[in-house]
Amino acid sequence: xxxxxxxxxxxxxxxxxxxxxxxxxxxxxxxxxxxxxxxxxxxxxxxxxxxxxxxxxxxxxxxxxxxxxxxxxxxxxxxxxxxxxxxxxxxxxxxxxxxxxxxxxxxxxxxx
Amino acid sequence: xxxxxxxxxxxxxxxxxxxxxxxxxxxxxxxxxxxxxxxxxxxxxxxxxxxxxxxxxxxxxxxxxxxxxxxxxxxxxxxxxxxxxxxxxxxxxxxxxxxxxxxxxxxxxxxxxxxxxxxxxxxxxxxxxxxxxxxxxxxxxxxxxxxxxxxxxxxxxxxxxxxxxxxxxxxxxxxxxxxxxxxxxxxxxxxxxxxxxxxxxxxxxxxxxxxxxxxxxxxxxxxxxxxxxxxxxxxxx
Numbered sequence: 001x002x003x004x005x006x007x008x009x010x011x012x013x014x015x016x017x018x019x020x021x022x023x024x025x026x027x028x029x030x031x032x033x034x035x036x037x038x039x040x041x042x043x044x045x046x047x048x049x050x051x052x053x054x055x056x057x058x059x060x061x062x063x064x065x066x067x068x069x070x071x072x073x074x075x076x077x078x079x080x081x082x083x084x085x086x087x088x089x090x091x092x093x094x095x096x097x098x099x100x101x102x103x104x105x106x107x108x109x110x111x112x
Numbered sequence: 113x114x115x116x117x118x119x120x121x122x123x124x125x126x127x128x129x130x131x132x133x134x135x136x137x138x139x140x141x142x143x144x145x146x147x148x149x150x151x152x153x154x155x156x157x158x159x160x161x162x163x164x165x166x167x168x169x170x171x172x173x174x175x176x177x178x179x180x181x182x183x184x185x186x187x188x189x190x191x192x193x194x195x196x197x198x199x200x201x202x203x204x205x206x207x208x209x210x211x212x213x214x215x216x217x218x219x220x221x222x223x224x225x226x227x228x229x230x231x232x233x234x235x236x237x238x239x240x241x242x243x244x245x246x247x248x249x250x251x252x253x254x255x256x257x258x259x260x261x262x263x264x265x266x267x268x269x270x271x272x273x274x275x276x277x278x279x280x281x282x283x284x285x286x287x288x289x290x291x292x293x294x295x296x297x298x299x300x301x302x303x304x305x306x307x308x309x310x311x312x313x314x315x316x317x318x319x320x321x322x323x324x325x326x327x328x329x330x331x332x333x334x335x336x337x338x339x340x341x342x343x344x345x346x347x348x349x
Contacts, residue, residue, distance in 0.1 A: 002176035008152065014179050015169050015186045016159040022190040023218045026197030027204070036198060042337055043329065048192040049288040050301030050325045052281055054318065055164075055189060057305035059278040061314040074278070081279040085286045092134045094286075098279040099138065103272035111271070 069110030077102035120235045121243040128221045129251045135163050136255020137262065138276040142167065144263030145270035146174040153260040157253040161217060164189050164284075166256075167277035188318060196223040203241070210242045217245040219252075220284070294336055301325055 003011065030036045036044075060078075064070035081098035088094065140153045156166050168189050172182045196218050203226065204214050222245050231240035263270060289298060301321075308321035329336070 003173060007176075008148065008173060010179060011173055011177070011182050012152075012156055012159060012169070014183050015156075015165060015172075018183050018186040019160050019162045019165050019190050019193075020216055022187060022193040023197055023215050026194055026201065027215055030198065031201055031205075039330070039333070041198070042333055043326070044195040044198055046294075046297040046329050046336055047326070048195060049285070049292055049295075049298040050304075050329065051188060051191050051322075052285045052288060053298045053301030054305040054321050054325065056278065056281045056285060057302055057309060057321075058318060059281060061309055061317065073272075074275070077275055078278065078282060081282040082286055085283050091131050091280075091283050094283045095138070095276055095279040096134055098282070099273060099276040102275035102279075103270075106272040107269055 069106075073102055073105035073110060076105060114239070117235055117239045117243050120232045121240055121247060124225055124229060125244055125247045125251070128225065128248050131221060132163075132248065132251035133255040133258070135276070135280065136252050137259035138273060139163075139166050139170070140256040140259020140261070141263045141270050141273050142170045142259075142276065143173075143256075144260045145273060146170050148173065149264065150257055150260040153256040154253060157249075157256040161249055161252060162190055162193075162219060163221075163252075164277065164280055167274075167280065171274065171277070185318065188322065192220075193218060196220075199227065207238045207241070210238060214241060214245055217249050219248065222248045296332065296336060297329060300328055304328070 026036070060074055063074050077098045080101050081094050084097050085091075085094040136157065139157070140150070143153050143156070144150075156169060160166055160169065165186055168185055169182075172185060177185075197215070200214075200218065200223070204211050207214060225244055225248070226241055229241070229244065231237040285298065289295065292298065304324040305317065305321040308317045308324070312320055
């Protein structure tokens, strides 16, 4: 726990405020019946997949290639998440299955 | 919240109940293993209320990230909510005091339910929406609390539970990939971020990546916007 309770509270407050802002902004800007500019609508449509792809790469930034244990668990669990999701189409099964597989791999197979 | 509205809203929210309990439990476990107990889990789920945002929040807290970085990353991960708001402008109109909560609680899952939901005969639509949103958040808070308590009670090794965040983003990406008219934005997002990681390194990779993404998407607009119009068979309003 590297932060003091007050610092933690401040971080949570910032995250809460920014999250609310992202949800409230369209209502603040466009709730008076004005049409949003077309560039905003366009970016609103094409940005989300790009940002999610960005975040996936960000999540995997710690992957190393010097040892098998550095890249095999995220690769296997990542594939499991995608394949389970294509197969079953259930968020729960995909996320839970992939996370359990990852935990087994890093703790058991490649850990200790 | 009256009984009739509750009876109408609850069945609709059952898939979210399952999902939020599971993702919430994983969040509570992650936060517990990072050193913050059940009170913090409940506080975050009550005030932030965003699945991927809170997963990211755990890693920000654990890294002792500066507030500016926390704000920037939260903005990035929640950016898609802007789109949700745009398509809920009409639906939330005239909801009075409930509207503020509707905006606050507009998560991916609640958005998905509300964008297709219709209130049954005899049930007030605004109350119905509000009840759906409130039920969803109660599942989320419940899941977080259960996860946190499980983590402290069982004391099992939670190493690797943070992969839930990666898995969540992958699952969202699969859904987006199927729904998308063009895969260029997703591929661009991955490629630009990878390039940024290799050039500027893991610490400061996101801002340059996002800059490239927005710039290239703006440049590609004539091409990508046309694709969308062809698909829908009509120009955008």
